[in-house]
Amino acid sequence: MSAILEVTDLSKHFRSRRGLASALTGQGRVIPAVDGVSFYLKENETVGLVGESGCGKTTVARTVLRLTDPSGGRILLGGRDITHLGRAELRPLRREMQMIFQDLDAGLNPKMPVRAILREALTVYERPSDAELARRTRELLEQVNLKESKLANFPAELSGGEKRRVGIARVLAVRPRLIVADEPTSALDVSIQAQVVNLLRELQKHLGLSYLFISHDLPVVELVSHKVAVMYLGRIVEMGLAETIAHQPRHPYTRILWSSLAEKQTAETATKNVGGVFDFERPTHGCRFAPRCPLYQEMGRPAVCTDAASVPPLRDMGKGHVVACHFA
Amino acid sequence: MFLSIENLRTYFYSRSRRAFVRSVDGASLGVARGETLGVVGESGSGKTVAALSAAGLVAGSPGVIGGRIEFDSRNLLEGLERYVKVEERDGRVMAAEKDEGGWRKHAESLMRRVRGKEIAMIFQNPRAALNPYSTVGAQLVEAIRLHTNHKSKAEAKERALHWLERVRIDSPRLRFDNFSFGMSGGMCQRAMIAMALCAEPSLLIADEPTTGLDATIQARIVELLGELKAETGITTMLISHDISVIRRLSDRIAVMYAGTVVETGAAAEVLRPRAAEQHPYTAALLASVPSAETIRSKSALQAIEGEVPDTIEQPRGCRFYGRCNRVTDAVRSRCANLEPPLAEAGPGHKLRCWLHAA
Numbered sequence: 001m002s003a004i005l006e007v008t009d010l011s012k013h014f015r016s017r018r019g020l021a022s023a024l025t026g027q028g029r030v031i032p033a034v035d036g037v038s039f040y041l042k043e044n045e046t047v048g049l050v051g052e053s054g055c056g057k058t059t060v061a062r063t064v065l066r067l068t069d070p071s072g073g074r075i076l077l078g079g080r081d082i083t084h085l086g087r088a089e090l091r092p093l094r095r096e097m098q099m100i101f102q103d104l105d106a107g108l109n110p111k112m113p114v115r116a117i118l119r120e121a122l123t124v125y126e127r128p129s130d131a132e133l134a135r136r137t138r139e140l141l142e143q144v145n146l147k148e149s150k151l152a153n154f155p156a157e158l159s160g161g162e163k164r165r166v167g168i169a170r171v172l173a174v175r176p177r178l179i180v181a182d183e184p185t186s187a188l189d190v191s192i193q194a195q196v197v198n199l200l201r202e203l204q205k206h207l208g209l210s211y212l213f214i215s216h217d218l219p220v221v222e223l224v225s226h227k228v229a230v231m232y233l234g235r236i237v238e239m240g241l242a243e244t245i246a247h248q249p250r251h252p253y254t255r256i257l258w259s260s261l262a263e264k265q266t267a268e269t270a271t272k273n274v275g276g277v278f279d280f281e282r283p284t285h286g287c288r289f290a291p292r293c294p295l296y297q298e299m300g301r302p303a304v305c306t307d308a309a310s311v312p313p314l315r316d317m318g319k320g321h322v323v324a325c326h327f328a
Numbered sequence: 329m330f331l332s333i334e335n336l337r338t339y340f341y342s343r344s345r346r347a348f349v350r351s352v353d354g355a356s357l358g359v360a361r362g363e364t365l366g367v368v369g370e371s372g373s374g375k376t377v378a379a380l381s382a383a384g385l386v387a388g389s390p391g392v393i394g395g396r397i398e399f400d401s402r403n404l405l406e407g408l409e410r411y412v413k414v415e416e417r418d419g420r421v422m423a424a425e426k427d428e429g430g431w432r433k434h435a436e437s438l439m440r441r442v443r444g445k446e447i448a449m450i451f452q453n454p455r456a457a458l459n460p461y462s463t464v465g466a467q468l469v470e471a472i473r474l475h476t477n478h479k480s481k482a483e484a485k486e487r488a489l490h491w492l493e494r495v496r497i498d499s500p501r502l503r504f505d506n507f508s509f510g511m512s513g514g515m516c517q518r519a520m521i522a523m524a525l526c527a528e529p530s531l532l533i534a535d536e537p538t539t540g541l542d543a544t545i546q547a548r549i550v551e552l553l554g555e556l557k558a559e560t561g562i563t564t565m566l567i568s569h570d571i572s573v574i575r576r577l578s579d580r581i582a583v584m585y586a587g588t589v590v591e592t593g594a595a596a597e598v599l600r601p602r603a604a605e606q607h608p609y610t611a612a613l614l615a616s617v618p619s620a621e622t623i624r625s626k627s628a629l630q631a632i633e634g635e636v637p638d639t640i641e642q643p644r645g646c647r648f649y650g651r652c653n654r655v656t657d658a659v660r661s662r663c664a665n666l667e668p669p670l671a672e673a674g675p676g677h678k679l680r681c682w683l684h685a686a
Contacts, residue, residue, distance in 0.1 A: 052542040189370040194616035194631035219618040260547035
């Protein structure tokens, strides 16, 4: 199996233009939304990306798809370097990589019936005959399990689950190899979430798709992903096989993330430890998790954790399990 | 029962559909003093509208149509039927006439001393519920002076700080002067909870208090609600579609579907996986969340096929019939043609299902 997507040392920095200092110097504060992120995605594989909001998950997604320009690093799509390709060069490659957005209405023109939405998607890269168009439309409906009667409906007449299915059909229309799904289920009800999760897994099996699956729903991520990467403030702090991350996490942040889930379900409050949860600092140097880290507190605040010069590197724990913590 | 809702009906007119939607359609549920009732169900099942009806906060027309809402032995809908006239044909609401002025005047007189003081509510989006033009502290002080005996400014400020501390906001003195936009989502929710509790209400309605927050913050808010429940013993109606939150905090459960309650009972009983006496909808809801077993075997989730029906037409049979996977030939014709009653299935356990009807 070859890597369909290979991301090396990706970073994306935004400049904040707020405040007096930036007005005077003309230079904003640099916010490293994504900082040195590396991972790869093989064919027919799902990599789950988890972390709290603001940790840079969506920025990774958008940068990988070149919807925004990276500040540094390298992105290989099917072995080809797309990091610095221009708009025109990217256009033919766009059909290989598609995105499903959290917003159910994204990409669904409210003034077009479903039939026209699908026709538009089917004719972006190809000029099919009418008969071929009709055949492909039927095929898409079948793939996403949508009734043919829905073709005449406008998006506003569809339920959330149906909108999601049309959105997926639209993406499938160009026959992509890589789909970035950004919170594809979080706007849906549990029962409908289950339908969509099942659908995405079915499609992967039949079409050999690769997914970058972004979600904060940990059980769903664990279910659909082969590998999981945990992000904290712009960096991957731990990555490995889904079951390893869920059941034998090494990084203190990953542990807190998964224990908060267990805590919500049971009356146990085993980890009363996320010190200063509410308004924590956001360091841009050293270990970024240190201000919230229970391990850091326990070990008597070792200087290495907050040393600006020593960002904890991702250490290999075997079997592709990597952890960015000095003490894990 | 401290709060008892009986046969509540709340309808709205949908202009786009040109029809009346029965958002809540004959729902009955009760909360005993000191307990937490968890209300679960998919969106569109009527959870929030039922809660808003109880708090007298339904906006939109015609709104509450009928039923009983008994709160602390007072019927909040006493004598209001005379302002409403509903015309139905073949399970469809053809017309609903409501003397809005008369209803509101009468309803407000019943409600005035109750809402805010006795019944407090926290909402899903705390940032939207807090006033962006006023500091958190000022809003708390206002609520405290209005609803409690702490009338002086200095005294009310002391109480406000006390409440900010109780909801575990760090550096409450500093936060007192913060505006809602300067605070994180989790902190806004804490401020909202302080706001709801500072009037020392006897009933708290929490509508999706953790939805939209990050996983770690969700866990903290759930923990806080659990602690406050233990400390104050406040009667709570907790609405969530997140079964894990409901499971963690509720003593009893009401499962809502298409505007009505299909199962109520003790939390342990209702939410037990694969229980024998369980509504098929409850069972399906529990199964659609990935369990440890599903994840381990990487098997498909048990989705509930189809969607919540719109409640424009009153179904002839069971509302869940079209999506139910447990119908047997023995009950099929009854399921299709006759709505099952909410019948006793055990002590304190009620089910609306022909499979479990005696």
